[in-house]
Amino acid sequence: MPPINDSKDLLYIVISISVLIFTIFSCWALYYLARILQQMFKVIKETRARLNKFDELVKMITEKIEHSTAYLPLIGQGIKKLVELIKNRSEKKKRSKKAEQN
Numbered sequence: 001m002p003p004i005n006d007s008k009d010l011l012y013i014v015i016s017i018s019v020l021i022f023t024i025f026s027c028w029a030l031y032y033l034a035r036i037l038q039q040m041f042k043v044i045k046e047t048r049a050r051l052n053k054f055d056e057l058v059k060m061i062t063e064k065i066e067h068s069t070a071y072l073p074l075i076g077q078g079i080k081k082l083v084e085l086i087k088n089r090s091e092k093k094k095r096s097k098k099a100e101q102n
Contacts (some may be wrong), residue, residue: 004010 004013
C-alpha cells in the first residue's frame with residue numbers, strides 16, 4: 001500500500017476503489033441483463049413455435065371443413081331419400097291397419 005502523505009492521496013485511493021466497485025457492479029449488471037435477454041429470446045422462440053403449430057392446426061381444420069362441404073349436398077340428398085322411405089313405410093302401415101279394420 002502506498003504511503004498516504006496528504007488528503008489528496010486519500011481522495012485518489014477512495015476514487016480508485018469507487019471506480020473499481022462501480023466497474024464490478026456494471027459487469028455484474030451487464031451479465032444479468034444478457035441472461036435476461038437470452039431467456040426472453042428463448043421464450044419468444046417457443047411462443048413463435050407454438051403460434052406456428054396453432055396456425056397449422058387452424059389451416060388443417062379449415063381444409064377439412066372445406067373438403068367436407070363438398071359432400072354436404074350428397075348427404076342432404078341421402079337424408080331426403082331416407083325421410084321419404086320412412087314416410088312411405090309409415091303410410092303403408094297406416095293403409096294396412098285401415099284395411100284390417102274394414
